[in-house]
Amino acid sequence: MAVITGTGHVRQGSGTPAIKTMQSVRLGQQIFILLGAIVIYFGVRHLTEGSVSSAVANAARVVDLERALGLHHEQWLQDTFASSSRVSTVFNWIYIWGHWPVIAVTLIWLARKHQVIYLRTRNAMIMSGAIGMVIFATFPVAPPRLAHLDMVDTVTVSSHAYRVLQPPMFTNQYAAVPSLHVGWDLLMGIAIAIAARRLWVKVIGVLMPIAMTIAVVLTANHYIVDAIAGAALTTSCWFAVRWWARRRELRLQVATT
Secondary structure, eight states: OOOOTTTTTTTSSOOOHHHHHHHHHHHHHHHHHHHHHHHHHHHEEETTOOOOHHHHHHHHHHHHHHHTOOOHHHHHHHHHHHHHHHHHHHHHHHHHHHHHHHHHHHHHHHHHHHHHHHHHHHHHHHHHHHHHHEEEEOOOOOOOOTSSOOOHHHHHHHHHHHHHHHGGOOOTTOOSSHHHHHHHHHHHHHHHHOOOOHHHHHHHHHHHHHHHHHHHHHEEEEEEHHHHHHHHHHHHHHHHHHHHHHHHHHHHHHHHH
16 A cells, blocks of 8 residues: 655555556646646736737837846847857757747656655746736737847747647737746756756756747847846745745644644
8 A cells, every 4th residue: 555644755555556546646637737727827818918009119118128237139149149040940949849848848757756846846837827927918018029129030930830839829929028938947947956866957957947048039039138037037936935835834833733
């Protein structure tokens, strides 16, 4: 038989098949929860798509902020580092395949092998997604590719794969701020770096959000400020989830004494 201890570990007895069944049911439940959250996220994101004029006007405000901070270098970066079709293809692939596929694989791995880290990552992702939807609805922003900045939408020009992973019917084109492409990849990277035992896997976790930050800028899908905002949002949610979990643990300890 299999017994779950108070620390969340499974104590194995003679019933190995029972352990496998219990784990598969748990994983299936989590997949159901995440798929439901993703459907809600994309559905609401589509419904909250702002007007084109407001999104372009807000994009101009973002550009003005970047200029004031000395961060408005998106066009120069694309012209300098993504002018080659081969180079732009690499960043297109990072933008397309380095997001949802990586998130799915990472969450499944965490749910099976590192459940405490999985729950923290899942909750931070859901929390930041909910906050992001509010921002998308109240502050629509056109990305650089749609803000009349003479930047090339390299993903759309060079690849149709992104529309398979994220159909247009569920896409809010004016949800540039914050960049959850960067933010959620950062969450996955943090989780991988903490949970992994092998150094090379930890290095991948560190490099993932860096590569995605470069990709979202060079493909003209986000501003530099977007990436910073996305990283700040998800990092804040990561620590907020841990703070809330500790408060709950303390309340339970008090209640049982």
